[in-house]
Amino acid sequence: MRHRPRGENIIRFDSVGLRYGLGPEVLQDVTFKLPAGSFHFLTGPSGAGKSSLLRLMYLGLRPTRGRVVLFDRDIAATKRYELPALRRRIGVVFQDFRLLDHMTALDNVALPLRVRGVKESEIRRHVPELLSWVGLADHLGAKPSTLSGGQKQRVAIARAVIGRPDLLLADEPTGNVDDHIAMRLMYLFEELNKLGTTIVVATHNELLVQRFAHLPRLHIEHGMVTTLQQEPAAVDDLEAE
Ligand SMILES: Nc1ncnc2c1ncn2[C@@H]1O[C@H](COP(=O)(O)OP(=O)(O)OP(=O)(O)O)[C@@H](O)[C@H]1O
Ligand SMILES: [Mg+2]
Numbered sequence: 001m002r003h004r005p006r007g008e009n010i011i012r013f014d015s016v017g018l019r020y021g022l023g024p025e026v027l028q029d030v031t032f033k034l035p036a037g038s039f040h041f042l043t044g045p046s047g048a049g050k051s052s053l054l055r056l057m058y059l060g061l062r063p064t065r066g067r068v069v070l071f072d073r074d075i076a077a078t079k080r081y082e083l084p085a086l087r088r089r090i091g092v093v094f095q096d097f098r099l100l101d102h103m104t105a106l107d108n109v110a111l112p113l114r115v116r117g118v119k120e121s122e123i124r125r126h127v128p129e130l131l132s133w134v135g136l137a138d139h140l141g142a143k144p145s146t147l148s149g150g151q152k153q154r155v156a157i158a159r160a161v162i163g164r165p166d167l168l169l170a171d172e173p174t175g176n177v178d179d180h181i182a183m184r185l186m187y188l189f190e191e192l193n194k195l196g197t198t199i200v201v202a203t204h205n206e207l208l209v210q211r212f213a214h215l216p217r218l219h220i221e222h223g224m225v226t227t228l229q230q231e232p233a234a235v236d237d238l239e240a241e
Pocket of ligand 1: 020023026044045046047048049050051052053095204
């Protein structure tokens with residue numbers, strides 16, 4: 001992992017607009033930046049454009065207007081053959097997981113390391129450890145089709161974090177798990193963040209947002225993104241839930 005000085009921006013959007021085909025603009029004039037080492041929630045109603053914004057960030061889509069600057073590179077001016085190297089610095093937890101069905105949980109999580117040429121002996125040490133941490137010690141050899149939604153989600157999270165990416169984009173990563181596991185996963189993200197990874201977690205889960213009230217959030221509504229610094233929640237409010 002590269003250590004980046006705090007204060008530098010990992011990603012910057014300038015007046016970005018996005019429409020699918022001839023449809024309306026899903027995102028309009030989106031301008032924000034994510035400093036290196038930051039950790040944001042991404043909130044907004046269903047259909048507001050959270051997954052779309054994440055797709056723009058991991059270069060799964062190009063904006064219809066405006067400018068995206070990722071790792072100091074203006075994406076519009078970046079050659080196509082240079083994009084995979086930028087993408088490899090990003091860990092993505094997809095809302096629909098996108099695990100490889102013919103591979104075991106262990107092999108799915110090992111994949112980003114194998115692509116990088118990490119030694120098998122290291123893979124055998126690190127991958128089971130991480131899968132155990134997310135509660136899947138008994139499922140290392142399981143194929144995704146035999147796992148529950150919440151178990152698949154944890155495999156997808158393990159795959160996204162195993163390589164300690166510079167940027168982690170997680171789309172509803174706790175949407176299929178209970179509160180206890182959701183908290184454990186958030187702690188995992190916080191640990192990764194302490195090691196230098198910049199993180200964006202899209203969520204609908206208001207309770208989770210309240211519990212991590214120290215985290216700032218990007219909020220999308222009506223195609224616009226605002227950055228909100230959350231107020232520290234009073235302990236009484238949380239206990240009242
Ligand atoms: N591939 C696509 N083609 C056409 N329209 C799309 C496509 N993907 C998303 N949209 C539209 O863009 C808008 C934003 O969708 P998006 O999936 O980004 O919302 P979201 O905030 O992630 O919603 P949710 O909370 O339900 O996951 C919606 O109106 C949706 O219908
Ligand atoms: Mg979504």
